[in-house]
Amino acid sequence: xxxxxxxPAGTAPSxxxxxxxxxxxxxxxxxxxxxxxxxxxxxxxxxVVGVSILTFWVLNLIPGNAAQQLLGPEATAEQVRALExxxxxxxxxxxxxxxxxxxxxxxxxxxxxxxxxxVTALLGERLAVTGELVGLAFLVxxxxxxxxxxxxxxxxxxxxxxxxxxxxxxxxxxxxxxxxLLLVLLFAVELALFPAIGFVPLSQSVAGNLHSMALPVxxxxxxxxxxxxxxxxxxxxxxxxxxxYITTARAKGIGPGQVLLRHAFRNSSFGLITVVxxxxxxxxxxxxxxxxxxxxxxxxxLMLQAVNxxxxxxxxxxxxxxxxxxxxxxxxxxxxxxxxxxxxxxxSR
Amino acid sequence: MSELASExxxxxxxQRRPSASEGVRCELASEPVAEREDVxxxxxxxxxxxxxxxxxxxxxxxxxxxxxxxxxxxRTVHAVNGLSYSLAPGRTLAIIGESGSGKxxxxxxxxxxxxxxxxxxxxxxxxxxxxxxxxxREARRHRGADIAMVFQDPARSLNPTMRIGAQIAEAVRAxxxxxxxxxxxxxxxxxxxxxxxxxxxxxxxxxxxLSGGMRQRVMIAIALAGEPRLLVAxxxxxxxxxxxxxxxxxxxxxxxxxxxxxxxxxxxDLGLAASYADDVVVMYAGRVVERARTADLFAHVxxxxxxxxxxxxxxxxREPHSLLPVVPGQPPDLSALPRGCPFxxxxxxxxxxxxxxxxxxxxxxxxxxxxxxxxxxxRPDAPAKEGV
Numbered sequence: 035x036x037x038x039x040x041x042p043a044g045t046a047p048s049x050x051x052x053x054x055x056x057x058x059x060x061x062x063x064x065x066x067x068x069x070x071x072x073x074x075x076x077x078x079x080x081x082v083v084g085v086s087i088l089t090f091w092v093l094n095l096i097p098g099n100a101a102q103q104l105l106g107p108e109a110t111a112e113q114v115r116a117l118e119x120x121x122x123x124x125x126x127x128x129x130x131x132x133x134x135x136x137x138x139x140x141x142x143x144x145x146x147x148x149x150x151x152x153v154t155a156l157l158g159e160r161l162a163v164t165g166e167l168v169g170l171a172f173l174v175x176x177x178x179x180x181x182x183x184x185x186x187x188x189x190x191x192x193x194x195x196x197x198x199x200x201x202x203x204x205x206x207x208x209x210x211x212x213x214x215l216l217l218v219l220l221f222a223v224e225l226a227l228f229p230a231i232g233f234v235p236l237s238q239s240v241a242g243n244l245h246s247m248a249l250p251v252x253x254x255x256x257x258x259x260x261x262x263x264x265x266x267x268x269x270x271x272x273x274x275x276x277x278x279y280i281t282t283a284r285a286k287g288i289g290p291g292q293v294l295l296r297h298a299f300r301n302s303s304f305g306l307i308t309v310v311x312x313x314x315x316x317x318x319x320x321x322x323x324x325x326x327x328x329x330x331x332x333x334x335x336l337m338l339q340a341v342n343x344x345x346x347x348x349x350x351x352x353x354x355x356x357x358x359x360x361x362x363x364x365x366x367x368x369x370x371x372x373x374x375x376x377x378x379x380x381x382s383r
Numbered sequence: 384m385s386e387l388a389s390e391x392x393x394x395x396x397x398q399r400r401p402s403a404s405e406g407v408r409c410e411l412a413s414e415p416v417a418e419r420e421d422v423x424x425x426x427x428x429x430x431x432x433x434x435x436x437x438x439x440x441x442x443x444x445x446x447x448x449x450x451x452x453x454x455x456x457x458r459t460v461h462a463v464n465g466l467s468y469s470l471a472p473g474r475t476l477a478i479i480g481e482s483g484s485g486k487x488x489x490x491x492x493x494x495x496x497x498x499x500x501x502x503x504x505x506x507x508x509x510x511x512x513x514x515x516x517x518x519x520r521e522a523r524r525h526r527g528a529d530i531a532m533v534f535q536d537p538a539r540s541l542n543p544t545m546r547i548g549a550q551i552a553e554a555v556r557a558x559x560x561x562x563x564x565x566x567x568x569x570x571x572x573x574x575x576x577x578x579x580x581x582x583x584x585x586x587x588x589x590x591x592x593l594s595g596g597m598r599q600r601v602m603i604a605i606a607l608a609g610e611p612r613l614l615v616a617x618x619x620x621x622x623x624x625x626x627x628x629x630x631x632x633x634x635x636x637x638x639x640x641x642x643x644x645x646x647x648x649x650x651x652d653l654g655l656a657a658s659y660a661d662d663v664v665v666m667y668a669g670r671v672v673e674r675a676r677t678a679d680l681f682a683h684v685x686x687x688x689x690x691x692x693x694x695x696x697x698x699x700x701r702e703p704h705s706l707l708p709v710v711p712g713q714p715p716d717l718s719a720l721p722r723g724c725p726f727x728x729x730x731x732x733x734x735x736x737x738x739x740x741x742x743x744x745x746x747x748x749x750x751x752x753x754x755x756x757x758x759x760x761x762r763p764d765a766p767a768k769e770g771v
Binding site: 275277278279281282283284285286287288289290292296297300301304374375376377 | 494498519523524525527528532534536539540542543544545550554589591602605606608609
């Protein structure tokens, strides 16, 4: 897999009045936006390569290899050696890594040592499941956190604010896998409202798919919801109480709702975007356990299986996906921030 | 105030800069000529009658025994302890004091902009309406429409993420039901009223694209959007360099003449008061220590605190490298005010008698001070114009 060299934000917001520039392309290439994107993408390359080296090294430290796992404990040393040779496991580590890297750069992530399927094919369908899980979790958590935080900040210290703070502190202190088990216990075992395990593909039935996703999404989004609510509410109250432009807005005689939405929320949303971007990177890795609990055929489950069978090709590929998503999420958050915040947008002119 | 729109093309700045001696002149365009001459006559008379007299102009703002304390965390801060003054339409009053003297807090109380920990008592009547104790909703009706404020730091007082045009238009629409397009036009008019070059283009810019002085002009445009009758300039020029400071003050005075707006000038700068105000109130530890017309005050300083403040102004005539005379000591802790005169611990003429509260009294016509041991009259070094 290669790092994408162009993102949709690549066409930077260039100044439309600036028509003395030599040419359209030159303007775009020289614009601070393009330079920012270019710099960030170039920085991502060593990060992704570093992560892949680290993973490779750690996998090598685990005793046992794929050949031993495939043949089982009964296998003779000769059989193992023969399979190692066939799989290329007899080569020294750096040779195997460079081979893998060379192929990966061209988009070939290799063939699974265990299932003998191309890894890219394996990843594709798994990524869709994890993507849906994470996407829904973000939608639900942000969709609930923003209105709750706004309501809490509208009247800080009142009943709604206190209850929402109590809930979010509770939610923050519970890990998502503990919550997942509790949800299974309550909604799947006791109430039998949702299935405890099993996954209905989107292509089969949309309603069935959502039904099977409900508990895993709830398990992931609740801690997120709590975190975003706390973060946004705190930032809003800080803005409302500490910022001079809020006083200016109030001095105009506009209502508290407008002060909150047009002034405080507008400025708080920048911080929220950054936090969401950082979260996205870590969250895609954090789904591993939840996918395991609910038996969702996502990328986390794939990786866990691959670790158990020492299928280093698949593990490498999964880790690479996590790393690229994390880097991209941060990049997109930064760029979004730059597009939305005029101070950054115009700052480098 | 309706001429605001039509006059926006007439941008010749008035070349008037009143000094202390002529600072009491009042050039209200809407006022009849006879009345203006009357005001002039009373101002130049040796002993002008106090404002309280049955004048033909009703005062716009009457603040009477305003007290503000902040309650919280087991201690009470007495920020304002009995502030009284009145202000006629179209006039300029300077409220002078150190940081923590309560001058800003008192102004914000007028608009109901204090945090919930503030306890306000006393009275502040704006055009007959009691402003103390208004509900948030009632106070909001007056904010911007009757009383507007220009704040100290224009870099922080404008929303950094909104275009300045939108911020002005928002103020325009806060008290009118103008449609968006009309509010937009009005915002551009206001920008040209405050002499911002290329207002049409500036409308679409963000605060960080403007200089400090330009930002303060935008703040003034926002303040004028609701056509207020009282403009409070809370240290409005403190964050600006001296040249810009003078330009902003000129602008405020020009707008005052054009629109008849009364101005409360909150500052720690005596020079600013001397140059631009009609009347001066000197505050210390939340109370008024001296109050007079500008000319009277600077010609005959009576309260030792005012005298000390005047002495602390750096002057060109002074010997180079000589120590600047400062007011010794610290302003008192507002949560544990001493008995009697609050300036007593720092005052060179303090005696045992100062443990008793000196009342603020009108010792000379129009000249009030709160001191048992006032300075002798007609000090030779009383300056006419300082600081700028």
